[in-house]
Amino acid sequence: MNKYGAECEKRCDARQCSGISTCNHVTGECINDCKPGYQGIDCIQVQCTDGCKPGYREDDCTVKCETGLYGAGCSKKYSDRKCDDNTNCDSKTGECIDGCQPGFQFTDCTLECDEGFYGYNCSSNCSARFCQSEDQCSKIDGACDCLAGYQGTDCTLIKEASKDNDKDTGHDNKDTTIIILAVVISILVVILIIFVVVFIKYRKSQGTNHTDNNVYESNGPTTAHIYDDLGSRNPENFTNHPSSVYYNTSGVSIDASQ
Structure with missing residues (x-):
C-alpha cells in the first residue's frame, strides 16, 4: 500500500483526489485537484461548502473564533454591538x-x-x-419639542403646573357643589317657613268662622224670647200701633206703648 508524509504515516488511498493521480511520497499531492467538499494539497481536509457554524472559521470550520470576534466565520466584532453593559460576548x-x-x-x-x-428594547x-x-x-430617546402642558425628553410627562391646575379645578368644583347645596337648602327652608305661616293663618281663619257661627246660633232663642214678650202683651196694641213695635235683640223687655 502506497504511503507518504513524515515517516510514511499517511495513506495514498485515503486522499480525495479528483480523478486518477499519482501519490508523491513526500506530500501526497493530488495532481488533478480535490473532490467537492475537500481541500488541501493532499485533499484530506474537509471543506465546508455552506460555510461554518457560528463561532468557527477556516475552510474546514474546525477553528474557534478569536477573542473579540463572533458569528458565522467569525465575521462580526464585539465592538459593533450595542449592549447595555460590557459583558463578555458569546x-x-x-x-x-x-x-x-x-x-x-x-x-x-x-x-x-x-x-x-x-428606547430600551425598542419598547416605547x-x-x-x-x-x-x-x-x-x-x-x-424619542426626543422632540413638547406640546403645551407636557415635559420630558420624549414629552410623556405632565408639567407640575398642569397638575396644580387640575387640583385647583378639583377644589373649585367642590366649592361650587357646596355653594349649590347651600342655595338649595336655603330655598327649601324659605318654602317651609312660608308653608308654616300660611298654615297658621288658615287655622286662625277657621277659628274665627267657628266663633261667628256660635254667635248666630245664640241669637235664635233671643229672637224667640222677643216674640214671647210681645205675645204676652195685648194684641190690639200691635194692631193699632204697628209702627210702635220694636225688636229687642238684647233680651230686655221693651214697653211697646212708648
Whole structure:
C-alpha cells in the first residue's frame, strides 16, 4: 500500500483526489485537484461548502473564533454591538446578556429600532408622545419639542403646573357643589317657613268662622224670647200701633206703648 508524509504515516488511498493521480511520497499531492467538499494539497481536509457554524472559521470550520470576534466565520466584532453593559460576548451568537442600549434590538443588539419605536428594547411607541411634530422621533430617546402642558425628553410627562391646575379645578368644583347645596337648602327652608305661616293663618281663619257661627246660633232663642214678650202683651196694641213695635235683640223687655 502506497504511503507518504513524515515517516510514511499517511495513506495514498485515503486522499480525495479528483480523478486518477499519482501519490508523491513526500506530500501526497493530488495532481488533478480535490473532490467537492475537500481541500488541501493532499485533499484530506474537509471543506465546508455552506460555510461554518457560528463561532468557527477556516475552510474546514474546525477553528474557534478569536477573542473579540463572533458569528458565522467569525465575521462580526464585539465592538459593533450595542449592549447595555460590557459583558463578555458569546463567540457563537454575540448575545448581550443584559439587553441592548436604547435604540437597538436583536440578540447581539446590532439592529436599530423599527420605525415608530424607540428606547430600551425598542419598547416605547412614538405615537404615545405629546410632540409638536410627529416627524421627530429619535430611536434612542424619542426626543422632540413638547406640546403645551407636557415635559420630558420624549414629552410623556405632565408639567407640575398642569397638575396644580387640575387640583385647583378639583377644589373649585367642590366649592361650587357646596355653594349649590347651600342655595338649595336655603330655598327649601324659605318654602317651609312660608308653608308654616300660611298654615297658621288658615287655622286662625277657621277659628274665627267657628266663633261667628256660635254667635248666630245664640241669637235664635233671643229672637224667640222677643216674640214671647210681645205675645204676652195685648194684641190690639200691635194692631193699632204697628209702627210702635220694636225688636229687642238684647233680651230686655221693651214697653211697646212708648
